[in-house]
Amino acid sequence: MNLNPCMMEEVKKICTYDSVDLSAKLQKGAAVIFPTDTLPALASCPLFASQLWEIKRRPANKPFILMGSNSNQLFEYISKKALKDAQLMAKKFWPGALTMVLPASGGIVEALNPGESNLGMRVPACELAIDLLSRSGPLATTSANLSGELPSTNAKDAAKNFPELPLLGPLPWPSASGLASTVILWRSSGRWQVLRSGSLTLEVGSN
Incomplete structure (x- = not known):
């Protein structure tokens, strides 16, 4: 497996992998780190998402976001009742800093949001991330x-x-906002609720 050149930093040496090699690591169960348009992402394939709670020391009741390279990768998991609204939002704001929490079902929901019936989804506006996601498939991210x-x-x-985890290269990464994504929850047809204000300023209809 070929490593990209290692880069010396003030604190430690950072070794990066290209998207092909990092995708191979993901398929074997590894957790990895890659850039997005908002904040760097800690990620794994959904099948291995349980490790992320331990690595991050995250409370078990806090879910992960499913990140993909395009809406088609993600919308196959959501309920048909929310599909039209989700497609309209995706057309306006994806790729971008918007996370949609949508009704969903199946094993992938249990893996990322155990015991619940919805799932946060996003397509990042970052070419490095999109390249990785197009190779790996959708990833559980935080x-x-x-x-x-x-x-x-x-x-x-x-x-x-996370010094033990591989990073996506090359370095330096593209500029990012440094702010978390904006999160909205689908309530019913045409109705959304803002759960978290973030790097995207958004007004949505809710009553």
Whole structure:
């Protein structure tokens, strides 16, 4: 397996993998870190998502987001009743810093949001991330920081937080907002609720 050149930082040496090699690691069960348009992502294939709670020291009642390279990768998991509204939002704001929480079912929901009937989904506006996701398939993702601590905003911080995990290269990563995505919840036809304000300013209909 070929490694990209290692890059010396103030604190430690960061070794990066290209999208082909990192995707291969993901398929074998590894957790990885890659850039997005908002914050660096800690990720794994959904089948191996349970490790992310332990790695991040995250409470078990906090779910993960399913990130994909395009809406078709993601919408196969959602309820048909929300599909039209989700497609309209995706057309306007994806790729981008919008996470939609949509009614969904199946094993992937149990893997990322156990005991619930919805799932957060996003397509990032980051070419490096899209390249990886197109090879790996949708990934379970969360911000690359320990639970309760400030989020990592760059590769150096992410590698310091999780020195044992491989990173997507090359470095430096593209510029990102440094803010979490905006999160909206589908309530019913044409109705959304903002759960978290983030890097995308959005007004949605809800009553």
